[in-house]
Amino acid sequence: xxxxxxxxxxxxxxxxxxxxxxxxxxxxxxxxxxxxxxxxxxxxxxxxxxxxxxxxxxxxxxxxxxxxxxxxxxxxxxxxxxxxxxxxxxxxxxxxxxxxxxxxxxxxxxxxxxxxxxxxxxxxxxxxxxxxxxxxxxxxxxxxxxxxxxxxxxxxxxxxxxxxxxxxxxxxxxxxxxxxxxxxxxxxxxxxxxxxxxxxxxxxxxxxxxxxxxxxxxxxxxxxxxxxxxxxxxxxxxxxxxxxxxxxxxxxxxxxxxxxxxxxxxxxxxxxxxxxxxxxxxxxxxxxxxxxxxxxxxxxxxxxxxxxxxxxxxxxxxxxxxxxxxxxxxxxxxxxxxxxxxxxxxxxxxxxxxxxxxxxxxxxxxxxxxxxxxxxxxxxxxxxxxxxxxxxxxxxxxxxxxxxxxxxxxxxxxxxxxxxxxxxxxxxxxxxxxxxxxxxxxxxxxxxxxxxxxxxxxxxxxxxxxxxxxxxxxxx
Numbered sequence: 001x002x003x004x005x006x007x008x009x010x011x012x013x014x015x016x017x018x019x020x021x022x023x024x025x026x027x028x029x030x031x032x033x034x035x036x037x038x039x040x041x042x043x044x045x046x047x048x049x050x051x052x053x054x055x056x057x058x059x060x061x062x063x064x065x066x067x068x069x070x071x072x073x074x075x076x077x078x079x080x081x082x083x084x085x086x087x088x089x090x091x092x093x094x095x096x097x098x099x100x101x102x103x104x105x106x107x108x109x110x111x112x113x114x115x116x117x118x119x120x121x122x123x124x125x126x127x128x129x130x131x132x133x134x135x136x137x138x139x140x141x142x143x144x145x146x147x148x149x150x151x152x153x154x155x156x157x158x159x160x161x162x163x164x165x166x167x168x169x170x171x172x173x174x175x176x177x178x179x180x181x182x183x184x185x186x187x188x189x190x191x192x193x194x195x196x197x198x199x200x201x202x203x204x205x206x207x208x209x210x211x212x213x214x215x216x217x218x219x220x221x222x223x224x225x226x227x228x229x230x231x232x233x234x235x236x237x238x239x240x241x242x243x244x245x246x247x248x249x250x251x252x253x254x255x256x257x258x259x260x261x262x263x264x265x266x267x268x269x270x271x272x273x274x275x276x277x278x279x280x281x282x283x284x285x286x287x288x289x290x291x292x293x294x295x296x297x298x299x300x301x302x303x304x305x306x307x308x309x310x311x312x313x314x315x316x317x318x319x320x321x322x323x324x325x326x327x328x329x330x331x332x333x334x335x336x337x338x339x340x341x342x343x344x345x346x347x348x349x350x351x352x353x354x355x356x357x358x359x360x361x362x363x364x365x366x367x368x369x370x371x372x373x374x375x376x377x378x379x380x381x382x383x384x385x386x387x388x389x390x391x392x393x394x395x396x397x398x399x400x401x402x403x404x405x406x407x408x409x410x411x412x413x414x415x416x417x418x419x420x421x422x423x424x425x426x427x428x429x430x431x432x433x434x435x436x437x438x439x440x441x442x443x444x445x446x447x448x449x450x451x452x453x454x455x456x457x458x459x460x461x462x463x464x465x466x467x468x469x470x471x472x473x474x475x476x
Contacts, residue, residue: 067092117294139154142154158267307400312324
């Protein structure tokens with residue numbers, strides 16, 4: 001986002017800142033939809049039946065590749081290249097089926113696709129076209145185990161491991177990772193005998209596939225084709241269901257059904273696979289519940305980071321009120337229930353209303369008494385915090401929180417300075433600790449928008465904002 005330079009320069013700082021599947025490591029306390037539906041059309045039914053009908057009828061013991069049934073009806077989601085800009089999709093525990101080009105020739109292989117859901121969750125980019133994306137935060141959803149496990153690694157954790165170098169061929173995999181992304185070596189894990197089995201090197205990707213996963217990706221077994229069960233490769237090629245590996249494989253202690261177990265996880269473009277010593281035969285290697293996880297991320301997790309402090313008027317004209325403007329830069333409607341705004345020292349905390357803020361809309365928060373306008377029909381709403389919150393700006397900074405003020409709830413922070421100094425206080429501390437504020441950094445509008453590390457005063461040109469002037473960002 002670009003910072004708007006006021007007409008008179010000022011130094012400002014800102015940062016937007018069931019059955020076998022109940023055994024599955026990707027299951028546990030479920031996230032996402034829980035209702036069950038049949039595959040929604042003939043193409044989806046055929047795709048599901050090939051790998052999962054033999055599992056349902058107990059004719060083979062192995063992981064589901066889709067799930068017992070679908071978790072949703074056939075839905076329509078935005079996709080630029082589909083007819084009318086919408087395509088049919090249906091969510092399953094393990095993935096999402098997509099019919100992007102219904103008028104294409106049905107080849108029985110690529111007519112139904114499953115998208116790069118893991119890539120989207122890691123990158124924080126929701127795909128709505130071949131080259132169209134909606135920015136989101138990386139998914140804070142557990143890759144494996146119970147949804148309420150506070151310690152297991154998330155998709156956001158694995159996103160930070162994409163650039164880690166590939167292990168050498170045949171290396172014993174003894175790497176552990178925690179939720180924070182800290183990788184350590186545990187030589188005791190060599191007793192499991194899991195090695196780096198196959199190196200994949202393509203543009204932008206250079207990673208090993210762990211031996212249990214490479215074996216699974218190349219496996220054959222009972223599948224349902226052309227109205228009968230036959231023995232055939234499980235997948236048309238090793239990468240058909242998973243895509244290429246996005247990371248190396250890592251061990252972690254993961255809560256499964258309320259009990260912590262040792263699990264090896266590896267994320268690929270379309271799926272994440274897990275290997276759990278001690279699981280029943282056929283379920284030691286499993287497909288994670290990526291479909292559940294993606295649904296949670298896309299539809300149930302409010303992307304708090306999508307809302308930013310867009311503009312601030314902290315020194316109003318006589319008789320006017322100070323205000324700030326929030327902007328929802330996502331395409332999603334977000335619930336502001338429980339959100340708060342605090343001045344820098346926390347002496348005044350104003351609660352926001354329990355309003356639904358549409359994607360692309362603005363909310364002007366005025367610090368004082370007045371008549372609220374909760375209608376976003378014109379793209380803008382107005383909320384008055386009440387007489388007790390004026391004057392609000394007793395210090396030169398303000399913070400937005402998705403809850404009570406704290407490190408875990410801070411969403412955005414704006415600070416300003418006339419002398420280049422950093423404004424200390426709880427809000428600043430929260431922002432730095434949460435990683436949305438560069439410690440000791442300041443935006444100097446006089447130098448054309450450079451964010452400088454402050455080892456010494458880096459702001460030789462400073463002037464005052466006049467009364468009635470605001471500072472802020474472009475909504476773009």
